[in-house]
Amino acid sequence: MARTTPLSDIRNIGIIAHVDAGKTTTTERILYYTGRKHTIIDIHDTKDLKTSTTTDYLEQEQKRGITIQSAAVSAFWRDKKINLIDTPGHVDFTIEVNRSLRVLDGAVVVFDGVAGVEPQSETNWRLADNYGVPRLCYVNKMDRSGANFLRCVDMIKKRLGARPLPVQIPIGSEENFKGMIDLVEMKALVWDSDDKDAQWHILEVTPDLADKMHITMPSDRQLLADVGKFRTELVDTCLEQDDEAMESFLTDGVVPSADVLRRALRKGTVHSAFTPVLCGSSYKNKGVQQVLDAVVDYLPAPTDVASIKTVDADGEPIGERKCSDDEPFAALAFKVINDIYGALTFIRVYSGVLTKGASVLNSTRGKREKIGRMVEMFAKEANPVEEARAGDIIALVSLADTETGDTLCDSANPVVLERMRFPDPVISVSVKAKTKAEQEKFGAALGKMVRADPSLHLETDRETGQTILRGMGELHLEVTLDRMRTEFGVEGIMGEPQVAYRETLTKKLTEQYIHKKQTGGAGQFAEVWIVFEPLERGAGFEFVDETVGGSVPREYVPSVEKGLKIQKEDGVLAHYPTVDFRATLIDGSYHDVDSNALTFEIAAKACFREAVRKAAPILLEPVMKVETVTPGDYLGDVIGDLNRRRGTILDQLERGTNIAVVANVPLSEMFGYIGQLRSMTSGRASYTMEFSHYDPVPRQVADEVIAQVSKAALAG
Numbered sequence: 001m002a003r004t005t006p007l008s009d010i011r012n013i014g015i016i017a018h019v020d021a022g023k024t025t026t027t028e029r030i031l032y033y034t035g036r037k038h039t040i041i042d043i044h045d046t047k048d049l050k051t052s053t054t055t056d057y058l059e060q061e062q063k064r065g066i067t068i069q070s071a072a073v074s075a076f077w078r079d080k081k082i083n084l085i086d087t088p089g090h091v092d093f094t095i096e097v098n099r100s101l102r103v104l105d106g107a108v109v110v111f112d113g114v115a116g117v118e119p120q121s122e123t124n125w126r127l128a129d130n131y132g133v134p135r136l137c138y139v140n141k142m143d144r145s146g147a148n149f150l151r152c153v154d155m156i157k158k159r160l161g162a163r164p165l166p167v168q169i170p171i172g173s174e175e176n177f178k179g180m181i182d183l184v185e186m187k188a189l190v191w192d193s194d195d196k197d198a199q200w201h202i203l204e205v206t207p208d209l210a211d212k213m214h215i216t217m218p219s220d221r222q223l224l225a226d227v228g229k230f231r232t233e234l235v236d237t238c239l240e241q242d243d244e245a246m247e248s249f250l251t252d253g254v255v256p257s258a259d260v261l262r263r264a265l266r267k268g269t270v271h272s273a274f275t276p277v278l279c280g281s282s283y284k285n286k287g288v289q290q291v292l293d294a295v296v297d298y299l300p301a302p303t304d305v306a307s308i309k310t311v312d313a314d315g316e317p318i319g320e321r322k323c324s325d326d327e328p329f330a331a332l333a334f335k336v337i338n339d340i341y342g343a344l345t346f347i348r349v350y351s352g353v354l355t356k357g358a359s360v361l362n363s364t365r366g367k368r369e370k371i372g373r374m375v376e377m378f379a380k381e382a383n384p385v386e387e388a389r390a391g392d393i394i395a396l397v398s399l400a401d402t403e404t405g406d407t408l409c410d411s412a413n414p415v416v417l418e419r420m421r422f423p424d425p426v427i428s429v430s431v432k433a434k435t436k437a438e439q440e441k442f443g444a445a446l447g448k449m450v451r452a453d454p455s456l457h458l459e460t461d462r463e464t465g466q467t468i469l470r471g472m473g474e475l476h477l478e479v480t481l482d483r484m485r486t487e488f489g490v491e492g493i494m495g496e497p498q499v500a501y502r503e504t505l506t507k508k509l510t511e512q513y514i515h516k517k518q519t520g521g522a523g524q525f526a527e528v529w530i531v532f533e534p535l536e537r538g539a540g541f542e543f544v545d546e547t548v549g550g551s552v553p554r555e556y557v558p559s560v561e562k563g564l565k566i567q568k569e570d571g572v573l574a575h576y577p578t579v580d581f582r583a584t585l586i587d588g589s590y591h592d593v594d595s596n597a598l599t600f601e602i603a604a605k606a607c608f609r610e611a612v613r614k615a616a617p618i619l620l621e622p623v624m625k626v627e628t629v630t631p632g633d634y635l636g637d638v639i640g641d642l643n644r645r646r647g648t649i650l651d652q653l654e655r656g657t658n659i660a661v662v663a664n665v666p667l668s669e670m671f672g673y674i675g676q677l678r679s680m681t682s683g684r685a686s687y688t689m690e691f692s693h694y695d696p697v698p699r700q701v702a703d704e705v706i707a708q709v710s711k712a713a714l715a716g
């Protein structure tokens, strides 16, 4: 089979934003205007579960009116194939944005025209920076009371440190939002109805445009009066991208044509020199087709972005794979979904061609995978395909061993693609089946949920034997259990949320340990000398072998490392994992008969316990970055309350008519915050929080935590 869509005609893009900015609403319009869908469903009409938007089809998404998992759809616009992933804005589901951005070539960042840049706009923007994904900005909700385009552009500059470049300016705002001036064509596009099928009129940009459109608000009129200034900024910025156009502009005063401008905008966007900004109101059906035009005109095709890097066993880059059908096959598995019908593994093909029935290598795990059914996903609908080519995003049915982040490749040309990074879960709950009879079914379903979501971790409490589920937030854990009910038909119960504390040491010391046993038959012997030293926050664990002359035989060094790795998970203070330290094996001794892998593992474990107790261990706690948005009247109360929660106020920002208080607060102090906040502000304030970093727990608080853990252990 030959390629049907040329690579240059493909756009793999994501829609990212803070909660409620209008990503799903925009996606619905995109599917409607591209002819993929005949009715538009609005988010607030799905709560009775009788209907759903195409991408928010989970019961939990319909009921709560939020997106929980990313969903892929595809559509054609001006003969270009757009593969689009709608992502969630809620911080608890950041993993979904993370993995989508890893495999996409471009993104549309949606902003609420009233709130502007919100915490999750910032987090997602930084994620896109990390993955080097070129972006467009879309200032949505221009129809809402308080919408302000320029304020949003200014926030993009200041809070995101970006270089926004308006390619449109709005005509009017709030209930008087009429359309926009296209600064590339220098034409006004105006709608005289909110109807989804209303066509826009094209008008000349004349000085009396504001009067003709009955624009009365002074700031809206000023924006239109400044249209020349915005056009100049656009032309000047475009000229930076095109030497030839710059030359003829400077020498002969030739103003670049719209086509020349669009070419320059494409070049600058693809190289992230700037970010074009558009405006509109998806809900009122204004500006969505123009966003589609911009996606086609400015966002990269798979061949426009840097080739994917290949890495060695340590994750260090060693080469690259070009996006081409002629290269050997390589793809990255970025998402695994499990339901009663089996597993679906989403892959992005980076090079080569994959055909049904092929046998490929999972190079991450060194296992072979047989490719059975292949499908192109359209939200929850699966359409069978026979092959997939470079640049495609498809799903494979029922793979045996492939997990999120693994590479699949041609076994004759093995490579490992750059891995994905996952956020660390900071909150945990104990979970169990509602009835004893369902325990096994519950365990199996839980295993599948965890396999599908790398931001969930499962462990067994050593003391109490309880199953502990760790995740990104209370909502994340609640939704996980609720999905087990709807997707696997098994009900669970959840304990009180707990903080995922950690332990570390603060002193460097050298410890010797001799493990020796002489009981009847064969004896046991191993001696180790290990230096333990603290590392900076976030460094994790490092093991170094500095032994010389075979004092610890080479084959037993891995056993020492293994012993330390096991033991560090059970900290000396309160059984939390020990982090941010280095262990250097410097010396030891062995016995020809009595030493083996196990004796060295035992010695290493005991050495760790003895050493860390002496190395001034401390407890670390997750600290959250909290942003509380409140009307000014309650500012004092909100700040006072955050202080009582051991918070450190970092900043106060204007947010429309409200004030956003930004603070670092320990997670343990944030349980039940929403209730307190609501009653303090008569329900008028809201907040978001995300993990920031780990900090030492103050002595007195730490003593309480440790006491509680040993009490629970006794009770358990």
Ligand SMILES: Nc1nc2c(ncn2[C@@H]2O[C@H](COP(=O)(O)OP(=O)(O)OP(=O)(O)O)[C@@H](O)[C@H]2O)c(=O)[nH]1
Binding pocket: 017, 018, 019, 020, 021, 022, 023, 024, 025, 026, 042, 043, 044, 065, 066, 067, 068, 087, 088, 089, 090, 140, 141, 142, 143, 144, 280, 281, 282, 283, 284
């Ligand atoms: N006034 C107005 N409301 C809008 C507009 N776009 C979306 N909304 C409303 O904003 C709410 C949130 O919209 P969604 O599309 O679910 O937002 P989202 O960004 O997908 O949200 P999450 O996926 O939960 O992060 C819904 O009630 C929409 O009807 C708009 O242009 N104007």
Ligand SMILES: [Mg+2]
Binding pocket: 023, 024, 025, 056, 066, 067, 086, 087, 088, 089
């Ligand atoms: Mg959504």
